[in-house]
Amino acid sequence: MTDLTSDNFRKACGHWATGVSVITACDTDGRGYGLTMNGITSLSLDPALFIICVDNKSETLEPIRRSGAFAINVLASGQQELSNRFAKKGPDKFDGVGHTKGSTGSPLLDGRLMAIECAVQEIHAGGDHQIIVGLVRALSLPESEDLQPLLYYRGKYAALGA
16 A cells, blocks of 8 residues: 655646646736646536646636636647746746636637637635636537647657557
């Protein structure tokens, strides 16, 4: 049996293969914020709900709270640079990044596999994160069946069938 430490827990979570998304929102001045996330999940079909978990220290948390909306931009294979950009703290993450405003006002990244736009329905404390339940307001499905998802497994990017 492995000791339950923060490092071992992180390693265990890394063995769960996931898709990679960038969660985006805008503040009240219309400035875009975003963070890379692989821990999202659907919650309900009726009504259509998604859950995201945002670190209490994330600079994207407050814009999500204040705007009452966020977008889940599911990244396509080949968008590792975009994933890396939004995984780091710092200003101007959107500089040079193509995007449009979605119906909720949240940025939708160009080249994404798909997007899910949500209105914040509930926020719950969960350890060092906030659990945000989003009511789905709009979907942007893949335009091509040839697009593949960007995957993450054991601390690095992976491909389907790899």
